[in-house]
Amino acid sequence: MAAVDVRGLRKSYGGQEAVRGITFALAEGEVFCLLGPNGAGKTTTIEILEGYRTRDAGDVSVLGLDPQRRDRALRERIGVVLQHSESWANVTVTETLRIFAGYYRRPRDVDEVVALVGLDAKRDARVKTLSGGQKRRLDLALALVGDPDLIFLDEPTTGFDPQARRNAWELVRGLRALGKTILLTTHYLDEAQQLADRVAVLRDGVIVSEGTPSELMASSRTEIRYRENGAVKVIATDEPTRLLHELTSRAVAEGRELEELEVRRSSLEDVYLDLLDDTPE
Amino acid sequence: MSLFAHQVRADQLIFWRGRESAVFVFLFPVLLFLLLSTVYSGEFEGRPLTDYLVPSLITYGVANTTFGGLAIMLVIRREAGVLKRIRATPLPAATFLGATLCSTLLVFSLQAVAIMLLGRLLYDWHFPAEWPSLLLGFALGALCFAGMGFGAAALIRSAEGASAVVNVLVLPMAFLSGGFGPTRDFPQFLQTIADLLPLTYLVEIVQAAVYDGEPIWEEPVAVLVLLAWGVAGSLIAWRRFGWEPRER
Incomplete structure (x- = not known):
């Protein structure tokens, strides 16, 4: 069964159609990238799959469930990294992770997650003292602490310097090696090329091309x-x-x-x- | 440990770690009590002024903590994307909101106890004969003002605006309603404004218990007005509360 299956998805905001009938699927263990410029409909699509928005038309299945029904069972199995979101400034890294771990039936070990994202040195630091890149690692750690099967990453490296991007890429490759299914959005082409098994290029709410990075190259x-x-x-x-x-x-x-x-x-x-x-x- | 208890504990940790919230929300009413008790002395209605100030400053605490503190915290968390992030976890919305309410009531209770203890230690304050109605009044007030707090959080759009809006509402309201001292000698038009404010009715219930020995059910109008405000706030929250940042 496909981890994610999207058919004919449509979504409008006040007469403006943000997503205009897109179809794609993710196999289990696959890293799939929605690539496109700002305003192409990437975030709308990913937020429908995460359960934040309802769709206007189309069929969507995430791990066999309909995300807009907001089943708790589905939220047990997904991890979400949003484009912008903070956590509590005065609480430490491990305290924050323990709070979130408590929301899941079978969380991962907090120390393991800290190590996985490379925040060992900052484990007892308050969140407000972390650098931008470290906060993003914490975002990822919070998405991983529930031990999800499927991870959504919405523009995970936007605003990163080149070194931080490379580190983030290593983290995503590590997740892939753990067998996680990953859906990421980006407007960086090299990111899609580096990380994705398959890429769908989104433009004005429509998928204009889809394939492996080398298939896309073949049309060059x-x-x-x-x-x-x-x-x-x-x-x-x-x-x-x-x-x-x-x-x-x-x-x-x-x-x-x-x-x-x-x-x-x-x-x-x-x-x-x-x-x-x-x-x- | 149940999920609810887990979240209340988390909220307590987050609250006391945030020095600004702990000082402003918890400590401010306590400090105002000490300040007003120091500058004002004498008697009111034949009793030491402390008998007026202890319960009144606790009603200010109700407005400051369960209304203001709650609303500001929710708006800041919403605008920072914390609520949106939590929304993607298995934590049910009802558990989250219930824990928020419970944690706020806990902070208010500690604050009320602190004011009563200081009143006792410094000014030999004692519970009035009608003490159960006094406590019932605080509990009713805390719940109703929390309902308004959820409603206000749903209406306030930005994190920057939250504390401004809340302070503009809470401080004048406490002053006009008698939270900082008797309002008998206020000009008529201020008393008319005060009659429109929910805190006036909480102060009324509390003063009736202290000065007239009247139980809370002898004040049905005040109880109903308070309940109406609480229900109205909760309804607004029910209709308008959002989990995602408004401004971005």
Whole structure:
């Protein structure tokens, strides 16, 4: 059974359709990424799956249950990291974790969770003394303390410096190794590429592309660049061999040089930007 | 340990660790009692003024702690995203809200005991003959003002606004209702305003017990007005209370 199954999901806010009929599924143990710019509908989608919002249309199943019924049994089995949320400033890391552990029937050992997110050195520090990155680790620890099967991470590294992002990525890889199913949203392409088994690119509430990072790459085209009469020309093509032959034959025939000639495969980033720019409404 | 007891313990830990909340919510009424007892002396209605000040400052504590403190705490937690986070855990909403109420009533009870003890030790205060009605009045007042506190939390939009709104309501109300001293000599228009405020009726119940030896059921109008305020606040909370930050 799929850990998460979403079919034809729709959601509007005051006439504005934020999610316009999206379909995707997560297998157990899979890391799935919703990738897209701000306002694409990522947070709306994830918050429907977390049980915060009701949907307007479509079928949603999370661990076999309907999240908008808000069953306690479902909340026992999911862990949620929200985009913005604080905890109590004057309580220590382990005290906070003990409070949350008490909400679950079978919580993980608090010391184990502290170690898992690398907060050992700060275990008895009050939350207000933690750095931004350490607070985010605590967020993750709070999502893990119930020993969930499925973890939702909404933009887990937004606002991180590069080192903190790398650390966060290591944590997510660690969770994956524990066999957890993970749904994450991000607007960073490299994050999706680094972490996800599969990626769905979301734009204006619609999935415009879905697949493994390498499948997305497979749709990438080759770019030929050169300079002609002082201006840089860039041609994107699916048939680089033929096009290059034409260009070079003509140049040789005319006895001129294709200045600064360069042939390169466009990056995943270009593919992503193409998807966001060119897809018709 | 039951989930409810777990959450009450957690709320107590969080409350006493937050120095601002502990000082403002718990200590402030106690300090005001000491201050007013020091500056005012003499008698009121043939009894030492302490007989007036001990129960009155406890009614101020009701408004300050079970209404103001509760509302501010809930709004701050909501705007910080704490409530939203808790909403994703298995902790049932009713358990969370019940524990919040219980924890607040616990803080108020300690505060009332502190004021009574200080009154006893410093000014030889004694329980009046009609002491059960005095305690019943405090309990009724605490519950009704907590209901209003939940309602206010549902209406206040921002964490920054919460303490401003609450203080603008609570301090003048306590002053006009007689929480800080007798209002007999106040001009008529202030007494008219006071008649609109719920705390006036709690003070009335308490003073009737102390000065007239009247049990609480001899004050049905005051009891009903208080209950009406409490129910109205709870209904607003029922309709409007939100778990997610309003401002973001």
